[in-house]
Amino acid sequence: MSVKVQVQTTINNEPVEFLCEPRQSLLECLRDIVGLTGTKEGCGDGNCGSCTVKLGDRIVTSCLVLGVEAAGESITTVEGLAHGSTLHPLQKAFLDHAALQCGICTPGFLIAADALLQKHPHPTEEQTRFWLSNNLCRCTGYDKIVRAVQAAAIEINGAAQ
Amino acid sequence: MSTTTYNVIGTRPVRHDGADKVTGRALYGADLQLARMIHGAVLRSPHAHARILRIDTSKAEAFPGVFAVVTAADFPEAPADKIVDFGEGDTMLSSLRGNILASGKVLYSGHAVAAVAAVNAHVAAEAAALIEVDYEPLPCVLTAPEAMAPGAPILHDDLPNGNVAELIRYEMGDLDAGFAEATVIVERELDTATVHQGYIEPQNATAFWSSDGRIHIWCSTQGSFVARDASAAVLDVPVSQVKVTPMEIGGGFGGKINVYLEPVAAMLSKKAGRPVKLVMSRRDVFTGTGPTPGSRVRVKIGVNDAGKITAAQAWLAYEAGAYPGAMVGPGAMTVFACYDIPNVLIEGFDVVVNKPSTAAYRAPGAPNSALATETVLDEIAEKLGLDPLELRLRNAAQEGTRRADGPRYKRIGCIEVLEAMKASPHYNAPLPGPNCGRGVAIGFWFNAGLPSSATLSVNADGTVNLIEGSTDIGGSRTSLSMQAAEVLGLRAEDIHPTIVDTDSVGYTGVTGGSRTTFSTGLAVHDAAQIVVEQMKARAARLWAVDEVAFSNGVFSANGQSFTFAELAAQLGATGGPVSCSATVNPKGVGGSIAGLIIDVKVDPETGKTDVLRVTSVQDAGKAIHPAYVEGQMQGGTAQGIGWALNEEYFMDTAGDMRNGSYLDYRMPTALDLPMIETIIVEVPNPGHPFGVRGVGEANIVPPLAAVANALYRATGKRLNRVPMNPATILGL
Amino acid sequence: MKAFDYAAPASLPEAVGLLASQPSARLLAGGTDLLVQLRSGRKDADVVIDVKKIPELNEISFNPADGLTIGAAVPCYRLTADAAIQSHYPALVEVASWIGGTQIQGRASLGGNLCNSAPSADSIPLLIALGATALIAGPAGRRSVPVDEFCTAPGRNQLAPGELLVSIQIPAPAPFSGAAYLRFIPRNEMDIAVVGAGASVTLSNGVISAARVALSSVAPTPLFVPAAGESLLNQMPTAEALEAAAKIAQEAASPISDMRGTAAYRRHLCAVMVRRALELAVARAQEIN
Structure with missing residues (x-):
């Protein structure tokens, strides 16, 4: 074991400090040290998107980020999406459209979709599918996920012009 | 075609576990944290077919941070003819046991050989790599036609027909006569490759073997009772000694009926005296769990x-x-x-x-x-x-x-x-x-049918708690609650479903075979009907009548009526709580x-x-x-x-x-x-x-x-x- | 994954010094290859040196005279959002949006793609087609290597011990030029190229005055095929000419069979993908008219 490193970061708008080994991924740090287990691990090599978090101004698979790299960064996880007890429109749309079955991929999809809607307020189906192709879902066939994201886009940004 | 009209069935309410699952609060197996918990890693065979000549775990045991190492030798021998019932199919205990940790031979690349529990998963993996295994590689055979051919390498000495474990034959009518009547005959041969269910959540299991002999397992399973029974069989302990708490499950599709990690985590825990968590990597899932046949x-x-x-x-x-x-x-x-x-x-x-x-x-x-x-x-x-x-x-x-x-x-x-x-x-x-x-x-x-159990308890506010044992992979809490609500004349939201451990509900088969909404639904339906009967009896007592009618959530007799909630508020004064259970093993x-x-x-x-x-x-x-x-x-x-x-x-x-x-x-x-x-x-x-x-x-x-x-x-x-x-x- | 230490030098000299003193160090930019390799045991490290704090490795700069400089650690999502790259190097935007998926692009860099030196690297055939050079810093100072000479074997390249990639430099696009990278994958995203083809074409009065062609996934390294480009010189960009150039590229390929495709299939795809990449490059060159 190597010497642990102290990391100061901001998670879901709150300052957070944790101690980790350099080999520990950001995903491990979030789940096992900070206790935010909403972010999931599905593959450990960046191909399923279940561990997606927002890191600074972009989304990443947190299994492919070292915890020590989060020093000074701002991170948003699925736990930070809702405003208090009010669900984010994407969360509500996923429930209204039955866009989850087992739910293990859902946190990653929500974070990825949130970033999509910030970049494209009214994404086309093609844009939505392209953006979300780093997120695997094995239950839904993606149909209801795509519909939920597009419904949330209208909820958040109004009908497309 | 269906013509009956319903109040709740056929509607699209928000699922009961929805808020937990979109906010990250729902707890899946890998999310479990227990005091003093340690973490495991499994060593797997690099050979598709080999004899195990020697396993030396001493370096792993001596590695700093390691608490326990197990191999097949730590498990009780499996009786030759014992069968484990998985509900949707049986398996020989010896096969199950051999698959969990290999003894004698490894039979596929990825076959588990040993496991380590250590202070964290990294240390466990490093220690597992220090386990020395001497293999004598044997020729392997990878497809059915090759395995059936004369001279193919033989996997098991005890199968009567080489590599053919079973022969099935169904016959009806007169085949030759039938083909003689045909004017067009087409014959084709098609191959399919081995494929995996691909559930996104890897297998995981956490176990604690208590000093009183009780074993508690938390895992991602399609069937908590099957996981209990299979684990007990592999560990050779009575089923009542094992309690399985099913965590939320991240997909299964049939692949999370068998046990892989549960007995191993239990044995590591027995040796270490601490709770042990095992989580598979994605490669472990592909190579160490059960895909579906080519x-x-x-x-x-x-x-x-x-x-x-x-x-x-x-x-x-x-x-x-x-x-x-x-x-x-x-x-x-x-x-x-x-x-x-x-x-x-x-x-x-x-x-x-x-x-x-x-x-x-x-x-x-x-x-x-x-x-x-x-x-x-x-x-x-x-x-x-x-x-x-x-x-x-x-x-x-x-x-x-x-x-x-x-x-x-x-x-x-x-x-x-x-x-x-x-x-x-x-x-x-x-x-x-x-x-x-x-x-x-x-x-x-x-x-499939298979047994299911359910308990409904009426709350004084007119809602109903549903206790059941079917792990929810795709919204079954809600499809079950809706059936209770339909019988009770309530809204789906008035039912509060909870999936409990194997000590807390009657035996319930796997969430598999497309059976949960059917079978557990039937148990819920039957329990709800008992609730209605008991509630009618309470109303009859209050009104001093013999007959009470119940329709659309309203109890009535002689021009008097109670809504379900109104009557629920009076249960305390009419004989105490109403809590009803049903168990089914449906044939229809x-x-x-x-x-x-x-x-x-x-x-x-x-x-x-x-x-x-x-x-x-x-x-x-x-x-x-x-x-x-x-x-x-x-x-x-x-x-x-x-x-x-x-x-x-x-x-x-x-x-x-x-x-x-x-x-x-x-x-x-x-x-x-x-x-x-x-x-x-x-x-x-x-x-x-x-x-x-x-x-x-x-x-x-x-x-x-x-x-x-x-x-x-x-x-x-x-x-x-x-x-x-x-x-x-x-x-x- | 074995334990390692972590260092994040703030300057190039500091990084070079650290690298010189730590023979088993590994450089971390986006980590999308390195962390997978460390975790699977394919690589080891005593120290991981994070190069993202070095200003020079984080820069994107363009001017019409010198062209484009991309710091070795610049992640793909910054490339796809850069206005200058969007207007002058559309093919680069495409390749940066195809490496991995959205989340991978939040981390992965072209510099990392180059230094990982996989035969299947998506960006390298395009960089070769664009005539890019790699700027390298090391104990002996700085040097430049054409990208078409950078990779030497699967996972190996011209970087000597103690050296690191500073930036990738791409010439300014010539008037009436166009470039393209196309890859074949069985899915529509999240796949490694079965065959990838990069091409660039410059037209003078409708005649091809310069052309470069490179392939991925068909040789031990990304493969520059000078003869394919040369065959197009002084030709009109006709279907026949592009087809002939594609055949030359196909002849140069020496693919193997693996889980991503058979040698025969890859050879077949070489001709298809090079022809299509050339067609797109020509169309882009003509668009500028």
Whole structure:
């Protein structure tokens, strides 16, 4: 074991400090040290998107980020999406459209979709599918996920012009 | 078709566990944190077939931070003939035990050999790598035809027929006479590759073996009682000594019925005296759990001038993997299950090969065999100049049709599904252009019954708590609550479902076999009826009458009435709480028929297939929550399309899986599929009070054949191998 | 994964010094290859040196005279959002949006793609087609290597011990020039190229005055095929000419069979993908008219 490193970061708008080994991924740090287990691990090599978090101004698979790299960064996880007890429109749309079955991929999809809607307020189906192709879902066939994201886009940004 | 009107059934309420699952609060197995918990790693065989000469764990045991190491030698010997019942299928205890940790021989690359528990998962993995195993490599055999050939390497010395573990034969009528009546006969042989269920959550298990001998297991399982019973059998302890708490489950599709990690975590915990958590890597999931069999299926069908099938013959060889138990039984039973055929011969072979021991995967065995039947029928329809749906309609199974394996159908929706396909907007739309093709196929799945239990407790505020034991993979808390609400005249939101551990509810079978909404639904329905009777008795006492009526949530007699909530508030004063349980083991299972229409476009230069349009049709009996029924249909269709086009275990000649990652296993991404249209057909199952059939599985049966038929229309080629990937399409 | 230490030098000299003193160090930019390799045991490290704090490795700069400089650690998502790259190097935007998926692009860099030196690297055939050079810093100072000479074997390249990649430099696009990268994958995203083809074409009065062609996934390294480009010189960009150039590229390929495709299939795809990449490059060159 190597010497642990102290990391100061901001998670879901709150300052957070944790101690980790350099080999520990950001995903491990979030789940096992900070206790935010909403972010999931599905593959450990960046191909399923279940561990997606927002890191600074972009989304990443947190299994492919070292915890020590989060020093000074701002991170948003699925736990930070809702405003208090009010669900984010994407969360509500996923429930209204039955866009989850087992739910293990859902946190990653929500974070990825949130970033999509910030970049494209009214994404086309093609844009939505392209953006979300780093997120695997094995239950839904993606149909209801795509519909939920597009419904949330209208909820958040109004009908497309 | 379903005509009964309901208040709750058929509506689309938000699922009860929804808020937890969209906010990250829902706890899956890997999310569990316990005081003093330590973490494990499993060492796996690099060889597909080898004798284990020596295992030396001393360096691992001495590694700083290690608490315990286990090998097969730490487990009790399995009696030679003991069987473990998984509900959807049995397995020999010796196979289960041998698969969990190898002893004597390793039988596939990825076979678990030893396990370590340490202060964290990194240390455990480092220590596991220090375990020395001396192997004597043996020749391996990777496909059923090779394993059946004379001189093939033999996996098990105790199987009577080399690598053939079981031979199945179903016969009906006079096959030769039947083929003699036929004017068109087509025979084809098709292979399918080994594929994985692909659930996103890897297997995990945490166990604590207490000093009083009690074993507590937290895991991701489709069946908490099956996990309990199998773990107890492997550990050779009474079932009552084991308590399984099912955590939220991140997908299963049949692959999370067997146990892999649970007994290992328990044994590590016994040695370490601490709770031990084991979580698989994605590669472990591919190489160390149960995929579904690769297969070779030969089908011969004869049809007369009237388009009636006169005879059908099938030969099926399925790869069981390392231990007996390929899904060739259901493959054989379903191969001609959609059709009324007088003369049939079906032969099936369960063949062991040096690949991971296979497990169930959504209608296990049926897609493999339906591929052959449905492509042969497509070819026959073309020869006869018949619409492919019309040929199927002329032969469709219906009430009273006898299947070659014995049973006669009760009410079944084959004709209704075919008619719905024929009338669908999709089937009647033109194809968009050149290099495009449309394919259709149908498929059958039995669905399962099996025991289920449920308890309903009435709260003073007029809501009802539901206690049940079916792990919820896709919204079953809600489909069960809706059935209770329907009986009780309440809203779905008035029912509060909780899934509890094996000490806290009656025995409940797996969430598998499309049975939860049917069987556990029946238990909930029956418990709710008992609640109604008890509540009526309370009202009768309050009103001093003999008879109380109950309708739409209102109790009434002699012009007096109580709403459910009003009466619930008075339970304390009328004899105390109402809490009612029911246990069922239903026999009235209703089989489900599904159909698929799919349009593809093939790039003639690269062989790349794009899926343009898909319509999934299925007989749900009665759709309790239509959105989640659609979800099952869409999910099964997507998996079937992935299976048809790109997914496969790519093994090298030494039996090592070369694509054991999501990068190279190539499951469909969001960009690989269009929207998936659904048509729910409702031919109520007479064996369920609301007509439920179960919808989880039949939808994955048609896609392989529908894609093959679509590719034929697009390219003029009939392919004999799945996956029908770009290189296969070009013959390169 | 074995334990390692972590360092994040703030300057190039500091990084070079650290690298010189730590023979088993590994450089971390986006980590999308390195962390997978460390976790699977394919690589080891005593120290991981994070180069993202070095200003020079984080810069994107363009001017019409010198062209484009991309710091070795600049992640793909910054490339796809850069206005200058969007207007002058559309093919670069495409390749940066195809490496991995959205989340991978939040981390992965072209510099990392180059230094990982996989035969299947998506960006390298395009960089070769664009005539890019790699700027390298090391104990002996700085040097430049054409990208077409950078990779030497699967996972190996011209970087000597103690050296690191500073930036990738791409010449300013010539008037009436166009470039393209196309890859074949069985899915529509999240796949490794079965075959990838990069091409650039410059037109003078409708005649091809310069052309470069490179392939991925068909040889031990990304493969520059000078003869394919040379065959197009002084030719009109006709279907026949592009087809002939594609055949030359196909002849140069020496693919193997693996889980991503057979040798025969890859050879077949070489001709298809090079021809299509050339067609797109020509169309882009003509668009500028």
